[in-house]
Amino acid sequence: MEALLQEFDTLLLYVFAGLSLAGAIAMLVLQHPMRVAMALVATMIWLGAIYGLVGVHFIAAFQILIYVSAVMVFIIYVIMLLDVRDMAYTRRYAGLLIPGAIAAVVFFGVLAATLWRTVEVPLTTTAAFGIGQFAVDFLQQYWLQFEVTSVLLVAAVVAAIAVVKAGGKDHG
């Protein structure tokens, strides 16, 4: 029974990996930004499923909460706000299509070959990684990074307001 469950886990992992890869490829091929956004949302949800499967449940939850519901909703609002008859919506690729594709394939090939040769420790643990342990480590060992994060967020908010103000001044 235990072995059967393990097999089922592996099968699900392959399915989710394939689906997220398919979503990412759809992002390259689809034309309208709204469809690209939907493909990205699908990819992020499947990645969240993978996180749940390898046992980091709280990161799966944050993936859905922060990426899918905050960041992507923001992007979708902007897509709805902008003009659909723009040239950028009808012409899909820039001039660097073929060199870019070759460079991406070479990049992937080199890193994959390196990965193939170096990593030998298998991923065995699938026990849940609890949020309790994470919280203790986060607030005791990494509290400085946590505080710096809040500074970063404040800086981002101030920068966003400054950008909007500067742009408003130019055009009255």
Place this chain on the structure above:
Amino acid sequence: MDKLQLLLLLALALFAIGLLGVVIRRNLLVMLMCMELMLNAANLSLVTLARQTDTSAGAVLVFLVFVVAAAEIAIAIPIVLLLVRRRHTLDADAYADLKG
């Protein structure tokens, strides 16, 4: 191929696709979304390696990447809106002024 190699290969593939998207697509918003895909790929590799070593440092880094992504999008979207207001297009080729 065991799970670790599968997940790291997936992260690699997603990163390469995101990079390709930033280079070849011409819509500014699509380029932005491809950058988000690259951040997601980095997150996946961090989570995988954190699981392999069974430490929480990787999870903390993923958390920080979430914050950075939120801050990035909060700044990038107003910039895109300002660019569109100036040139009335999302086409990245319209902003080739700095090209030598």
